[in-house]
Amino acid sequence: MTPTPAVHPIDPQFAAGARIKREDYERLYAESVAQPEAFWGRVAERLEWYRKPTRIKDVSYRLDDFHIRWYEDGELNASVNCLDRHLAGRGDKTALIFEPDDPAKPAQRISYRELHARVCRLANALRALGVRKGDRVTIYLPMIPEAIAAMLACARIGAVHSVVFGGFAPQSIADRIADCGSKLVITADEGLRGGKKVPLKANVDAALKLPGTNSVETVLVVRHTGAAVDMQMPRDRWYDAVIDGQSEDCVPERMNAEDPLFILYTSGSTGKPKGVLHTTGGYLVYASYTHEAVFDLREDDVYWCTADVGWVTGHSYIVYGPLANGATAVVFEGVPNYPSVSRFWEVIDKHRVTIFYTAPTAIRALMRDGDEPVKKTSRASLRLLGTVGEPINPEAWRWYYEVVGDARCPIVDTWWQTETGGILISPLPGATDLKPGSATQPFFGVRPALVDANGKLLEGEAEGNLVLLDSWPGQMRTVYGDHQRFIDTYFRTYPGMYFTGDGCRRDADGDYWITGRVDDVINVSGHRIGTAEVESALVSHPKVAEAAVVGFPHDLKGQGIYAYVTLVAGEAPSEELRKELVAHVRREIGPIAAPDHLQWAPGLPKTRSGKIMRRILRKIAENAPDQLGDTSTLADPSVVESLVKERRVP
Numbered sequence: 001m002t003p004t005p006a007v008h009p010i011d012p013q014f015a016a017g018a019r020i021k022r023e024d025y026e027r028l029y030a031e032s033v034a035q036p037e038a039f040w041g042r043v044a045e046r047l048e049w050y051r052k053p054t055r056i057k058d059v060s061y062r063l064d065d066f067h068i069r070w071y072e073d074g075e076l077n078a079s080v081n082c083l084d085r086h087l088a089g090r091g092d093k094t095a096l097i098f099e100p101d102d103p104a105k106p107a108q109r110i111s112y113r114e115l116h117a118r119v120c121r122l123a124n125a126l127r128a129l130g131v132r133k134g135d136r137v138t139i140y141l142p143m144i145p146e147a148i149a150a151m152l153a154c155a156r157i158g159a160v161h162s163v164v165f166g167g168f169a170p171q172s173i174a175d176r177i178a179d180c181g182s183k184l185v186i187t188a189d190e191g192l193r194g195g196k197k198v199p200l201k202a203n204v205d206a207a208l209k210l211p212g213t214n215s216v217e218t219v220l221v222v223r224h225t226g227a228a229v230d231m232q233m234p235r236d237r238w239y240d241a242v243i244d245g246q247s248e249d250c251v252p253e254r255m256n257a258e259d260p261l262f263i264l265y266t267s268g269s270t271g272k273p274k275g276v277l278h279t280t281g282g283y284l285v286y287a288s289y290t291h292e293a294v295f296d297l298r299e300d301d302v303y304w305c306t307a308d309v310g311w312v313t314g315h316s317y318i319v320y321g322p323l324a325n326g327a328t329a330v331v332f333e334g335v336p337n338y339p340s341v342s343r344f345w346e347v348i349d350k351h352r353v354t355i356f357y358t359a360p361t362a363i364r365a366l367m368r369d370g371d372e373p374v375k376k377t378s379r380a381s382l383r384l385l386g387t388v389g390e391p392i393n394p395e396a397w398r399w400y401y402e403v404v405g406d407a408r409c410p411i412v413d414t415w416w417q418t419e420t421g422g423i424l425i426s427p428l429p430g431a432t433d434l435k436p437g438s439a440t441q442p443f444f445g446v447r448p449a450l451v452d453a454n455g456k457l458l459e460g461e462a463e464g465n466l467v468l469l470d471s472w473p474g475q476m477r478t479v480y481g482d483h484q485r486f487i488d489t490y491f492r493t494y495p496g497m498y499f500t501g502d503g504c505r506r507d508a509d510g511d512y513w514i515t516g517r518v519d520d521v522i523n524v525s526g527h528r529i530g531t532a533e534v535e536s537a538l539v540s541h542p543k544v545a546e547a548a549v550v551g552f553p554h555d556l557k558g559q560g561i562y563a564y565v566t567l568v569a570g571e572a573p574s575e576e577l578r579k580e581l582v583a584h585v586r587r588e589i590g591p592i593a594a595p596d597h598l599q600w601a602p603g604l605p606k607t608r609s610g611k612i613m614r615r616i617l618r619k620i621a622e623n624a625p626d627q628l629g630d631t632s633t634l635a636d637p638s639v640v641e642s643l644v645k646e647r648r649v650p
């Protein structure tokens with residue numbers, strides 16, 4: 001491979017046909033931050049409103065007068081924007097291409113007209129089951145078209161969806177149902193991933209036996225694999241049966257721009273996951289505009305984002321952004337390495353995908369299998385590549401660029417968060433020089449800044465904590481049921497600014513390089529896991545007295561989960577117990593939270609006031625025992641010695 005220059009200048013051929021060129025970016029960015037109301041007022045015209053907004057932005061991050069409102073007098077319906085308004089011009093255009101887990105099964109193409117009909121039938125059925133505007137609906141489905149129909153059906157009747165990733169275990173489902181008080185759950189008999197079955201309905205049954213889930217009146221079950229499941233009447237209803245006979249028209253609910261659209265749970269540094277709440281108008285404007293601009297979307301693109309709808313990437317860049325834009329989106333049920341490690345590239349050829357958006361962790365995993373599984377496919381349809389979810393190391397960037405994209409397709413490295421609703425820092429492919437490993441430049445209206453630990457703004461070339469100085473329409477509005485937690489988590493650390501939780505470097509060109517989380521969140525394969533969640537799962541085991549969890553560098557996953565466990569008196573460490581504890585976490589939270597390494601800790605390094613010093617545990621997990629720093633404030637410095645001795649050495 002030829003050495004990659006640190007900068008890939010804008011590809012002139014790509015730029016020639018691009019929606020946004022460098023001059024446009026500079027001009028529009030300047031306007032967007034100088035006159036946000038004029039700018040975002042104009043962008044909002046891309047949507048269809050029942051009532052056009054006249055009040056564009058009303059935001060104050062001041063703690064004594066805190067509020068975030070966008071388009072507050074506007075009225076619209078998200079499903080109408082994603083479906084109805086395309087019927088006249090794009091009714092027969094393919095909205096979704098469903099590619100099943102098993103490549104031997106036929107793919108399905110669903111037109112905008114067909115998707116509209118499916119959504120309306122389900123929306124009517126939900127209304128018939130008593131779901132009303134403002135009610136919460138939990139969606140626990142595999143990556144099948146019904147998942148998208150379910151989200152849009154909720155949006156149509158003003159119900160607030162809460163999608164729970166299909167990899168979560170019953171306890172996690174129950175926590176999420178209890179927190180928002182869902183009235184109805186939509187699930188399937190089973191999911192299918194890489195040929196393996198996931199017992200979705202059985203997980204819901206187990207979740208609904210747990211405390212706090214009494215709000216659920218109905219469970220709709222999609223028949224997907226056809227497996228026998230336990231149907232508990234009258235609570236459980238077959239999805240097919242309830243939509244049968246429903247009208248293909250459904251009068252949409254007129255929603256205020258600031259009415260909730262969805263809740264999505266994400267891990268924070270403390271306690272239980274937060275219900276991130278997004279509202280209708282600002283979110284949809286932002287998701288659709290970023291999708292069009294960052295991916296340089298054209299009418300005939302076939303766009304594929306490999307995320308799951310259980311994460312925010314699926315919400316914004318499989319469902320709301322692409323469908324609001326009338327795009328054709330691939331919905332993939334499977335995994336990158338089934339039935340072979342060529343699957344991604346085969347699907348690209350099969351459906352002539354032009355824009356491909358995936359996670360660095362997938363790229364790193366596939367890179368290990370060499371170039372041949374890629375090179376034997378054509379990929380000639382591709383014109384743009386993207387990444388999301390975690391920092392991409394330059395080696396993986398280079399492989400993605402040269403081997404997957406044949407050195408022909410720009411890569412947009414998109415930085416954003418569940419909280420931000422859409423992409424905040426990313427190249428625009430016709431306007432920005434690319435640098436492997438850098439998310440480069442802010443999107444329109446986004447004002448990133450770096451601060452030191454005391455909140456002092458850092459100028460020029462610098463490294464610090466990434467904050468945002470102003471709002472953008474896609475910003476989350478609250479933590480469901482706990483507005484104070486929203487303010488405390490994001491706006492109190494550095495008053496007057498939104499704190500992202502990420503560390504970041506800005507280079508001499510003003511390009512941003514995200515260095516990773518600076519709080520107690522671990523980014524495992526692009527998924528956020530709170531150390532506190534894993535710790536509380538571990539200590540819920542009767543043999544565990546205490547646990548401390550930190551991240552450590554992991555070749556494939558970006559970060560792995562490293563757990564230190566102290567057993568209760570009288571229990572002895574054993575290989576069997578280690579396996580049991582890892583399995584316990586899988587059962588409690590889900591496979592994504594299973595520790596990669598579990599070390600027995602006779603004691604944990606604590607300050608005299610009893611606070612665990614994670615800094616020390618992180619260094620031990622990173623195998624950097626020479627960088628422990630000052631340990632003199634520890635209550636018992638000798639525990640460190642034994643932890644260092646027993647550490648995992650890669």
Ligand code: WTA
Nearest residue numbers: 388389390391413414415416417418514517
């Ligand atoms: C990380 C996913 C570096 C970051 C959309 C952020 C990234 C967290 C990038 C949010 C990127 C996301 N480069 N880091 N391009 N994209 N991150 O909420 O630490 O699942 O705070 O949203 O992922 O993860 P979340």
